[in-house]
Amino acid sequence: MIPQPPSDQAVVTRHGWPQAVATVLVALGAMGVVAALGLWAAGASDLPDHAFPRVVAATVVTAVGGTIKLSGSAGGLADTKAGLTVIPLSVTLTGALVLGAGFLRPLRHRAVAGGRELAGWAARIAVLWLPALLALAYAARQTFKLSLGDDTLSDLGDLFGVSPEVGFTTDVPQTLLFGLLWMAGVLVLALLVSARAPLPGRLLPFQESVRPAAHAMVVLLLAYVVLGTLVALVVAVTRGHARETLAVILLGMPNLVWLTLTIGLGATWNGRVEGPFGLPMPHVLDEVLRSKDTATLDLRTLAEHDGRVWWLVVVDAVLLLAVAFLMAARSPARVRAWQHAVHMAVALALTVLMICLVGRISARYGLSVLGIGDLGGGLGGKLFLEPELWTAVGLGALWGLVTGFLGALPARPVRRKGEIKPADA
Incomplete structure (x- = not known):
């Protein structure tokens, strides 16, 4: 039958x-x-x-x-x-x-x-x-x-x-x-x-350029969440505040780690914290934002408070090279290194754009009587955090070009799924 x-x-x-x-x-x-x-x-x-x-x-x-x-x-x-x-x-x-x-x-x-x-x-x-x-x-x-x-x-x-x-x-x-x-x-x-x-059959020709890059970006974002969660758990075990750490992990871990991803690329965020509000982030970030005027949040301003911030650049570089290699290894062997660089640049620019759009924070509350000020210092406050959008997207594209090209070079000898090498013929 x-x-x-x-x-x-x-x-x-x-x-x-x-x-x-x-x-x-x-x-x-x-x-x-x-x-x-x-x-x-x-x-x-x-x-x-x-x-x-x-x-x-x-x-x-x-x-x-x-x-x-x-x-x-x-x-x-x-x-x-x-x-x-x-x-x-x-x-x-x-x-x-x-x-x-x-x-x-x-x-x-x-x-x-x-x-x-x-x-x-x-x-x-x-x-x-x-x-x-x-x-x-x-x-x-x-x-x-x-x-x-x-x-x-x-x-x-x-x-x-x-x-x-x-x-x-x-x-x-x-x-x-x-x-x-x-x-x-x-x-x-x-x-x-x-x-x-x-x-659908009509879209099959596009999967070779789109799918490896999209998969690489998802791996990148998830890797940052996993890494940030591990760091948070270690801090909770060594320094306490376990319940507060759990709240950050379950509510806002991507908000924090994806922000640091863009800062490591060189992006700038502007913000301010005033009153009882706070941010689910390390003390150094909150300290920079609690200024009299709008604060600039970037590698330079953060390094003035804690020099270890420069390690964000190293972490970004390592993870971006790793996902660029993964992207190239999942692509057909005929795709050239410069093409990988372009795919990576577009994908990372779109990823940074997404982070900037969903990572904005704005909160305010105020109470006034007879139109005069806030009643009680603890009853009013505001918080905001916004990126310099197109600068961040441009830096993402630049990092994508460089890491996409460099990550593709060691992927050349990697055997792709379904590929038959001359020695196997």
Whole structure:
């Protein structure tokens, strides 16, 4: 009996609705677990009014590109101003890895897949993803009352009818839009990174130039996260603060290590920390940012406080050469070194652009009575961190050209998969 190729019905069975449900639920569940553990380590479990689940939901919403709005009120004679822009990239990375793996799993062991088939499989996930985002968006809402501090301030607040409150809610349309775009980006990136995932026949000629470079960048980013996590664990064991370290690992480790990646390339970030806010980063970075004016965060300014910062350049160089070698080893032997350099330059420039866009931080809160200043020094503050975008992207491209060329040279004698050398003929 001659075996028959799988029918369209069999293909649908391999990645139909049950698989889509499992993919969405497991991805959101993993993000929720990581967010909950990180927030617990940060002390958010002690929030009043049983707010912890809503804060977890808000964290997941921001991790997939959703928008959280802060609001405040303080009676008729007072005013509050609040804003927050930050992405918990540890939660984002967890969701991206799980969602991408779930999307690729039914497509394994395939050489080619039609465009309609891939679009149909992605559409099933999107149809389930949107209502899940909608539920999270409506769950991520809470209001907190703030204490004015000592008895004098409390009496003053009672006199003027000042009862400060701050809360958060979601921008539902923007959350659905950006959450859907995030999901689509993850699925496309999963197809680009995986060497075994099937592509439509028309796209097969492009996989030789795109897939090795995309895979190298993902390896680079994950290597930094793993390295940063190991360093954080060592610091926690030797110096204490285990719970705070766990919170950083589970909520913002990529925010920290990908920032240092760009700084090691020579990029410049500008920022300032004022008031009770802080950053999940080593003391030297926070120290530089706590200045009277906007501070410049680069290798020079950091080295003035700690000369070990120059090791970031060495770490960048070693890891970039390693992933450049990996990229060349995964490429066909006919690709020349200068072509590897171009591929690496484009890939690293796009990676740095992504880091700069998602790594921005902005937070502010202030309370004023009768329009006069902040009431109580601990109730107001602001924090921001922004990159000099195009300089960073240009430096990424330059580093990519150099390391891409140098990394390709030792990869020449490496045997590629499926390549037959004359000695084997």
